[in-house]
Amino acid sequence: MDLDKTRQENTMFADRAKILIRSGKGGDGHVSFRRELFVPNGGPDGGDGGKGGDVIFEVEDGLNTLTDFRHVRKYAAQDGESGGKRRCHGADGDNIIIKVPEGTVIKDFESGKVIADMSGSNRREVILKGGKGGLGNMHFATSTMQVPKYAQPGQPAQELWVQLELKVIADVGLVGFPNVGKSTLLSRVSNARPKIANYHFTTLNPHLGVVDLSEGQGFVMADIPGLIEGASQGVGLGYAFLKHIERTKVLVHVVDAASTEGRDPVADIRAINEELRAYNPELLTRPQVIAANKTDAIYFDPENGEENPVDRLKAEFEPEGIQVFAISAVSGQGVKELLYHINELLKTVDQTPVIFEKEFEYQYQGENLPYTVEQNEEGVFVVEGPKIEKMLGYTNLDSEKGFQFFQRFLKDSGILEELERAGIEEGDTVRMYGLEFDYYK
Numbered sequence: 181m182d183l184d185k186t187r188q189e190n191t192m193f194a195d196r197a198k199i200l201i202r203s204g205k206g207g208d209g210h211v212s213f214r215r216e217l218f219v220p221n222g223g224p225d226g227g228d229g230g231k232g233g234d235v236i237f238e239v240e241d242g243l244n245t246l247t248d249f250r251h252v253r254k255y256a257a258q259d260g261e262s263g264g265k266r267r268c269h270g271a272d273g274d275n276i277i278i279k280v281p282e283g284t285v286i287k288d289f290e291s292g293k294v295i296a297d298m299s300g301s302n303r304r305e306v307i308l309k310g311g312k313g314g315l316g317n318m319h320f321a322t323s324t325m326q327v328p329k330y331a332q333p334g335q336p337a338q339e340l341w342v343q344l345e346l347k348v349i350a351d352v353g354l355v356g357f358p359n360v361g362k363s364t365l366l367s368r369v370s371n372a373r374p375k376i377a378n379y380h381f382t383t384l385n386p387h388l389g390v391v392d393l394s395e396g397q398g399f400v401m402a403d404i405p406g407l408i409e410g411a412s413q414g415v416g417l418g419y420a421f422l423k424h425i426e427r428t429k430v431l432v433h434v435v436d437a438a439s440t441e442g443r444d445p446v447a448d449i450r451a452i453n454e455e456l457r458a459y460n461p462e463l464l465t466r467p468q469v470i471a472a473n474k475t476d477a478i479y480f481d482p483e484n485g486e487e488n489p490v491d492r493l494k495a496e497f498e499p500e501g502i503q504v505f506a507i508s509a510v511s512g513q514g515v516k517e518l519l520y521h522i523n524e525l526l527k528t529v530d531q532t533p534v535i536f537e538k539e540f541e542y543q544y545q546g547e548n549l550p551y552t553v554e555q556n557e558e559g560v561f562v563v564e565g566p567k568i569e570k571m572l573g574y575t576n577l578d579s580e581k582g583f584q585f586f587q588r589f590l591k592d593s594g595i596l597e598e599l600e601r602a603g604i605e606e607g608d609t610v611r612m613y614g615l616e617f618d619y620y621k
Contacts (some may be wrong), residue, residue: 197249197344198289204232204273206311206334207260224327226263226317229334230270232310233257237286237296239303240279246346260334263316273310283349285536289341293540299349300533311335320566330550330565345423350388350402351526353428357448360436361473365509366403369519391519399526402428422459427534430467430525437472437489445472445489446496467525468502471518476508553598560609561599568612
């Protein structure tokens with residue numbers, strides 16, 4: 181059994197989830213007529229259907245993962261109730277409110293386009309609207325149609341598969357290969373207490389910590405789980421964590437300057453920057469700092485021509501404008517200077533939070549007007565209702581294009597299906613107000 185693969189599958193839900201959301205269907209309008217003593221032919225009194233419930237996403241303080249969505253995959257609002265007789269209005273369906281952590285980006289699963297970013301001031305958003313309730317037959321009485329036997333059906337429910345992605349909101353992102361000391365550094369400088377152990381991918385979820393400096397200054401720092409080469413192509417767990425870097429304003433490369441695992445710190449920084457570039461080139465425009473960690477474990481012999489690895493890092497990167505700080509996350513050496521430098525860098529960058537713009541809008545269906553299909557005493561199939569009246573009002577049946585549209589309308593609107601259900605046969609007559617035609621398949 182592949183334990184690494186199993187572990188990956190078991191943790192991916194923490195910051196990513198696929199769910200089905202469904203709004204409530206609108207309640208159908210009702211067909212009924214007054215039945216009162218001494219009123220033999222009472223008018224229509226069918227009530228309206230209730231509105232279906234909305235699907236609403238809401239930010240919940242205290243939530244920091246999407247783990248809850250591992251167990252429940254479908255979220256549905258309540259349908260509206262149908263109308264009743266005596267003008268009784270159907271009850272509206274209840275909304276469903278889905279709680280998510282701040283920083284959750286909601287995407288259309290099929291296209292990958294952003295529907296909403298639950299960050300900053302956006303604490304609550306209606307993602308799918310419930311269907312409108314249908315009108316009862318009391319609304320369709322006219323001078324020519326005093327006994328309407330039809331009512332408007334409620335608007336259908338809206339259904340959508342969405343991808344939830346949690347992108348942490350932090351000023352500073354700690355990046356680096358596994359086991360270089362990012363978690364140790366975060367636990368030393370902030371209130372965060374990540375689990376620390378000596379194996380790869382110790383950190384499976386990003387950890388946030390608040391760094392407090394003097395005079396009320398400070399910032400939020402995130403420990404981004406360890407990357408590996410090929411992460412931007414989905415190798416290992418890397419791809420899942422790259423998205424957490426997108427909101428950070430300053431990147432801090434944490435490297436093992438002592439090469440305790442035989443890694444080359446210069447090559448590590450180059451490799452990670454290449455992964456960032458492959459994922460999103462814009463990330464490399466952000467200020468970077470190098471934290472040369474584990475200096476307490478550095479051993480070199482200058483007499484044998486061995487170079488101080490920190491000096492090597494400085495010679496390589498400081499000409500590029502990336503400052504190097506020698507630190508020990510275990511002892512605290514050099515950490516204070518690093519933090520104050522990061523704080524100064526933050527003052528130079530745009531403080532506007534990174535918000536992902538809306539790219540996807542659900543296309544709501546238009547009005548769903550009613551109609552009836554009935555066979556009269558003469559054997560003629562009568563189709564009537566506002567849906568038919570409206571269609572005949574804007575369709576020129578004398579033109580070939582208009583007649584083709586008319587045929588397509590009968591099929592797409594379900595009228596042909598209704599006629600067949602009513603028992604129509606070839607050669608039977610169909611009447612739609614002033615229009616009559618014989619039915620042939």
